[in-house]
Amino acid sequence: MQTRQITFAARDQVVCETVARELHAPATGALVELRYTCISAGTELAKLGGLQPVDYPLGPLGNRAVGRVLAPGSNRDDLRPGDFVFCHGPHASHFAADGLVVKLPDALDRPETALLGMALVALTGLRVAQPELGDAAVVTGAGLVGQFAAQLLQLNGVNTILVDPVPGRLDIARQCGVAHAIAAAGAADRVMDLTRGQGADHILECTGIPTVVEGATRYAGRAAQLILIGSPRGEHPADLTAFLNSFHLWRPQGDLTLKGAHEWKIPLYPEHTARHSMARNALILADLIVTDTLRMTPLLTAVFDPDDAQQAYDQLRDEKDRHLGTVFAWT
DSSP, rough: EEEEEEEETTTTTEEEEEOOOOOOOOSSSEEEEEEEEEHHHHHHHHHHHHHHHOOOOOOOOOOOOOEEEHHHOOOOOOOTTEEEEEEEEEEEEEOEESSSSEEOOOGOSSGGGGHHHHHHHHHHHHHHHHOOTTTTEEEEEHHHHHHHHHHHHHHHTTTEEESSSSSHHHHHHHHOOOOOEEESSHHHHHHHHHHHTTOOEEEESSOOOHHHHGGGGEEEEEEEEEEOOOOOOOOOOOOHHHHHHHHHHHHHHHOOOEEOGGGGSSOOOOTBBSSSHHHHHHHHHHHHOOOOOOOGGGGGEEOOGGGGHHHHHHHHHOOOOTTTTEEEEOO
């Protein structure tokens, strides 16, 4: 089969190439013709720019995609040819999906649905945090994951504050109904004002930037939890004593708990030992998207032909005030 795919040819160099691959439906998955794939900007730009060391050429990469089933696996009685599905597919025209393959409503066959994969990451953070009605939460970073985390927290009745230094991203958050989208400068004082001087019960860190992680404790109330959703990257030489005392000492903004919320800690499919799964989360999110309860349209800022992949990554890197959700259209 002739397939097209995005490849990182070298540092900061992106190409779309055609390759011959022998693809078959895995027993537990499906052979999928991908329609839209979403750039996971933090991870992919880190690999493209050298912040996260990789060997070039690298590709196909990416793992947020929607498409149509060409052939279901022999163990997938729930799938039929033509079904519209979400899968952890790369930036490519076709994919033999052997992991998560979840059927979605046909009404969601549109570019912004490829962003669902980033909402899954955000929802993992909520599963770990377990916020309650009336809690206060700060989300650091208004990329796609932070945007979805803020919306989902509000849907859970949480007083939510989204913090980011990029004005354009805060504007998008407001279009999505986020009540408190505030600039990073002076954010600590503003958080205290918005939480009646108590600080946040939960801090969902979505940037993966070590300096942001270290500084996030200033938003915390006593005995709050700091949830790492974004994957930390890059060196960060620092004296961590003050940071560590935020967890160790019983004091205001102390006695904190640090938790990881890596997406892959949740099983792909339901298991008797786990309440949640990625498949269940995907279906919950799909229901919210269908009813526009979870706002997607303002988050999609660009749809690119794969042949223009270099431009797509350049814009995400250089024009953060204007570009957020970026999708490749394969068909």
